[in-house]
Amino acid sequence: MWNEKRIKTLVIASLLITETFVWTASGSIDSQSLGIIGGSDGPTSIDIRNSGEKPELPDLEDPAGGQADGDLSGTGEDADNQPQEDKHHEKELQEAESKGLLLLVNKKQPISPDYKPEDLQEIRDFVPDRSPETRYMRAEAADAFHNLVEQAAQDGIVIKMTTAYRSYGFQKLLFDSYVEKEGEEMANTFSAKPGQSEHQTGLAVDVSSPSVDYQLSDDYGKTAEGKWVAANAYRFGFILRFPEGKEDITGYQYEPWHLRYVGTFAAKEIHDQDLTLEEYLDKYNVKE
Ligand code: DAL
Ligand code: ZN
Numbered sequence: 001m002w003n004e005k006r007i008k009t010l011v012i013a014s015l016l017i018t019e020t021f022v023w024t025a026s027g028s029i030d031s032q033s034l035g036i037i038g039g040s041d042g043p044t045s046i047d048i049r050n051s052g053e054k055p056e057l058p059d060l061e062d063p064a065g066g067q068a069d070g071d072l073s074g075t076g077e078d079a080d081n082q083p084q085e086d087k088h089h090e091k092e093l094q095e096a097e098s099k100g101l102l103l104l105v106n107k108k109q110p111i112s113p114d115y116k117p118e119d120l121q122e123i124r125d126f127v128p129d130r131s132p133e134t135r136y137m138r139a140e141a142a143d144a145f146h147n148l149v150e151q152a153a154q155d156g157i158v159i160k161m162t163t164a165y166r167s168y169g170f171q172k173l174l175f176d177s178y179v180e181k182e183g184e185e186m187a188n189t190f191s192a193k194p195g196q197s198e199h200q201t202g203l204a205v206d207v208s209s210p211s212v213d214y215q216l217s218d219d220y221g222k223t224a225e226g227k228w229v230a231a232n233a234y235r236f237g238f239i240l241r242f243p244e245g246k247e248d249i250t251g252y253q254y255e256p257w258h259l260r261y262v263g264t265f266a267a268k269e270i271h272d273q274d275l276t277l278e279e280y281l282d283k284y285n286v287k288e
Contacts, residue, residue, distance in 0.1 A: 089284075092265040092266075093265070093266065093284060093286060095263075095265075096262065096263040096265060096266055097286060099140070099263070100138075100201075101140075101203065101261065101262050101263045101266070102262060102266065102277075102281060102286055103198075103201050103203070104277060104278065104281055105196065105197065105198040105200065105201055106196065106198075106250070106251055106278065107192075107193075107196055107251045110195040110196050111195055111196075111198075111200050111201065112195070113168040113194070113195055114168075115168075115200060115201075116167065116200075116202075117138045117165070117201065117202035119138050119139040119140075119202075120136040120137065120138065120139075120165055120202055121136060121137060121138070121139040121142040121143075122135055122136055122142070123135045123136065123137055123142055123145060123146075123161050123164055123205070124146060124149075125145070125146065125149040125159070125160050125161060126160055126161045126162075127160045127161065127162050127208065127214045130162045130163055131163060131170070133167070133170065134163035134164055134165055134166050134170065134199075135161070135164060135165075136164060136165040136202065137164045137165055137202050137203065137205060137261070138201075138202040138203055138261070140237075140261070140263075141202065141203050141205070141237070141261035144236045144237045144238065144261060145161070145164075145205055145236070145238075145261075147236050148232070148233065148235075148236040148238065151232070151235075151236070152225075152228055152229075152232070155228065157209070157224065157225050157228045158209050158210055158225065159207050159208075159209055159225060159228075159229065160207065160208060160209070160214065161205050161206065161207055162206045162207065162208050162214065162216065162257070163199065163205075163206050164199070164202070164204065164205040164206070165199060165200070165202045166197060166199035166200055167200065168194045168195060168200060169194075171192065171193075171194040171195075171197045171199065171200060172194035174191060175187060175191050175192065175193050175194060178190075178191045189252060189253050190252060190253050190255070192252075198241070198260060203260055203261045203262075204241065204258060204259065204260050204261070205238075205258075205259050205261075206255075206257045206258050206259075207229060207257050207259060208220065208257055209223065209225035209226070210225075211223040211224065211225055212225075212226075216255075216257050217257075218253075218254055218255075218256060220256045220257050221244070221254070221256035226256045226257075229256070229259070230256065233259055233267070233271075234264075234267040234268050234270070234271035234272075235264070235267075235268075236264070236267075237261050237262060237263045237264040237266075237267045238259040238260060238261050238262075238267060239259070239260050239262055239266075239267050239270045239271065239277065240255075240256065240258070240259065241255070241258050241259065241260040241276075241277060242254060242255040242258055243274075243276065246276045249276045249278050249279060250276050250278065260277065262277065266280065
């Protein structure tokens, strides 16, 4: 099913049309469910104060039993014989986890319909004809995204976001419209059901560039911009969340445009080791 390139291309071509449709429709049909304050020309404001309950994030396992850092032996190992490198690794992951950056949302692990990040911040670099209510990311991710866009520009590469944060209601409209057009089986290969999209975490962003006319196309991976993204996104804390060849693990087709913020430490490891987020969390026993 994953290799049905022709069908896939048709489906992807409809993504832009559908997102634009949802934007248009959302203003008039169901703006309340999208949390929009304003009319069909976009929200005049988005209420980030009345945020939903943040999911509980379990602690990482602590094989050191919570002992303080410190090489007491002078051998590069702590008194409990845990190499300092491991300690550093654990500390970095704990920090990312405590900020919610390793939150896993997928087909097996949905997020509460009420979840809404508390620190959404507006994104500057967006494609103007897409849904205004999705131009937000969690603050740290938004800053990192701006840095990524700036560095890309310095390298002669234009990158803009198409959609980032999506509420449960927005994702529902999007998924339902794909089902209507393509049928549920096909929709499930490229669009998350409401509650199963990590766009709802405020940590995901879809990007595009002039060479593909700002569409979401799997050809994006072959363009100079797409290659730049694949090679450099990790430096800013982003991973390509749905890589080619890992569809059985992620549950979705290759999406060279979908970036997920996990912080620079985890992003570098995921990039260097060619892992999915699922594999990475499993490898280091992070129970999100
Ligand atoms: N396209 C990804 C899977 C989403 O809808 O979240
Ligand atoms: Zn996406």
